[in-house]
Amino acid sequence: MKKTLMRLTIIAIFFLAKTISAATVSFTGASSQDWLDPTNWTPSLPTTVDLAEIRGSTVVAEIASASAVARYVDVRDLGVVNVTGGSLAFGFSNNRWMWVGWQTAGTVNQSGGSVTGTGTNVDLIIDSNGTYNMTGGVLNVSDDLRLNGNAVFNVAGDSVVNIGDDLRVESGASVEFNIQLVGAAVPTINITDDFVLRDSATLNIDATNWTGVSAVSLFVTNGTVVGDFAQVTLNGQAVPASDYQFNSGSVVITVSETSAQSPALLGMMVMFFACSKRTKRGDRTPTKLP
Secondary structure (H helix, E strand, O other): OHHHHHHHHHHHHHHHHHHOOOEEEEEOOOOOOEOOOHHHEEOOOOOOOEEEEEEOOOOEEEEOOOEEEEOEEEEEOOEEEEEOOOEEEEEOOOOOEEEEOOOOOEEEEEOOOEEEEEOOOOEEEEOOOEEEEEOOOEEEEOOOEEEOOOOEEEEEOOOEEEEOOOEEEOOOOOEEEEEEEEEOEOOEEEEOOOEEEOOOEEEEEEEEEEOOOOEEEEEEEOOOEEEOOOEEEEOOEEOOHHHEEEOOOOEEEEEOOOOOOOOOOEEEEEEEOOOOOOOOOOOOOOOOOO
């Protein structure tokens, strides 16, 4: 009898677990902009099993200290998330995501702290209406960083981006990738596997406030590079395609002073370290909840 009851209990728990889905909680800002204040959320502060929505033209959620969590993070309808310190962690399970700018505009501003996707196949997607501004702190993505449509990704200062799998500019995208060199601080982007430029992207380098050395390493990838940039600019001036190249062994972009309008001498090297390629799993399209 006890064994039968135990079996029935295990079966009941299994089917209950299969029916549980992420609850949706919405940031209202009823009391303040503090993400960690439960009174700013309806119905409650998000946990590691919830979908956290930051939606609305007057909605700004700020993380300045301590730890914020959610299973999914959805930033759209002009919603804004500001990370100035502390941490924001999302995922905590397989095939989860943080989505910025799906269908309508959404913005994330990170000047410090950390934003981390944790778990297997957990992506950060910056969609056609999304903007991610990063002037400091650390961004950790356990799987892919995907840039869709007209996504804008701004990286400046000593920001660090760690991508567990691929950096992917998806098919049909017109992504604007802006890198600003400020003082002697160099933003770095570490890609564990491939750098994929499906339909190109524009890479803009701003070195007007650069006081560091003339050669810096900005992208480091341990996989292959697929595609090319549609255009590269330095301080607003187009860089001829002959000044940079992509090949299977390395990626080198060299930008040198060619006129009085280009006062900075910048050599930018994007390196591919040859290594034995692991078997690559098939492409996966993140599933967007309704």
